Amino acid sequence: MQGTIFAIKRYALHDGPHIRTTIFLKGCPLFCRWCHNPEGISPQPQLVWSADRCIGCSTCITACPHEALHLTNEQVRRDVDRCDGCGECVRLCPALAHEANGWQATVDEVVTEIKKDIPFFDQSGGGVTFSGGEPLMQPTFLLALLQEAGTLGIHRVVDTSGYAEREVISTVAEHTDLFLYDIKHMDNNKHRLYTGVDNRSILDNLRYLHNKGAKVQVRLPLIPGINDDHENIVQTGTFLRGLPEINGLDVLPYHPSAKAKYNKLHLNYPGEHIQVADQAYIQEIVHNLEQFDLSVRIGG
Structure with missing residues (x-):
């Protein structure tokens, strides 16, 4: 269970x-x-991004298997329709800017x-x-x-x-x-x-x-x-x-x-x-x- x-x-x-x-x-x-x-x-579990931790390396954007992340005005934006919560951004972010909430x-x-x-x-x-x-x-x-x-x-x-x-x-x-x-x-x-x-x-x-x-x-x-x-x-x-x-x-x-x-x-x-x-x-x-x-x- x-x-x-x-x-x-x-x-x-x-x-x-x-x-x-x-x-x-x-x-x-x-x-x-x-x-x-x-x-x-x-x-539901949620994925969140913290601007104060992000170093702008774009690792998450490149790694996202669903192309759900985009960089706009130095902000990482998540397309909730594409994101399935797989957590690759959390796993690969070197600065821990992405977190899983739940x-x-x-x-x-x-x-x-x-x-x-x-x-x-x-x-x-x-x-x-x-x-x-x-x-x-x-x-x-x-x-x-x-x-x-x-x-x-x-x-x-x-x-x-x-x-x-x-x-x-x-x-x-x-x-x-x-x-x-x-x-x-x-x-x-x-x-x-x-x-x-x-x-x-x-x-x-x-x-x-x-x-x-x-x-x-x-x-x-x-x-x-x-x-x-x-x-x-x-x-x-x-x-x-x-x-x-x-x-x-x-x-x-x-x-x-x-x-x-x-x-x-x-x-x-x-x-x-x-x-x-x-x-x-x-x-x-x-x-x-x-x-x-x-x-x-x-x-x-």
Whole structure:
């Protein structure tokens, strides 16, 4: 069985409890304006070119078997209709200006990488986290990875938006020790405006996990001008107060560090006009949420 991943991050400290290895699965049905992993949105592996690394040798242009690369105004342009993602440009570029964003991997290959960190898991109480993108977009692959990790006695976290069919949520929950679960906006219309999808199944799935007794840590990405208004904070607090078994709430302040990733992918950064909140304002939001008897932390 194969799936598509785009990164493996070792010694992660903010993707669940203690020291973790985070596996990033490719593909996401949401298009959040503040997304900090744009390389995880497309479900397919992507080839990207970095101008700051290119030395202008034209090796890639000559080597491309499909004549998909052209030099225009000192920029290498890729004809997406001709390119089949064979990766010859990545393999042959002497300056590493071409990169593959994402690759196919088998369950055994991923589990082999996870096993390397078992000594750190044993010492710290950590484990493996499956993130994205949206890991629930590859449910069969994710389930196989969760089952294998469970067989090895490794603590398993799924970091998700919760946007999935109930059957997927239910099956994955049987093999997950902790969910990191995003709530991005309580208003359905605004949720659709800022993420591209409806939020009703997301909230329903969170209720389902709560009632099922699953361990869930809710995360609120705090995005100034989008979901930080008083009304949404009150609605979020009220909703979570009705789910008393939820483990807690992490407030994740917005930061613009992903802008370089968008530039690398030759994408316009949709969060260009989002402001960064100061610490006093973030503390005020946290204080307001704590009024709903919630255990609130800043960061993951």
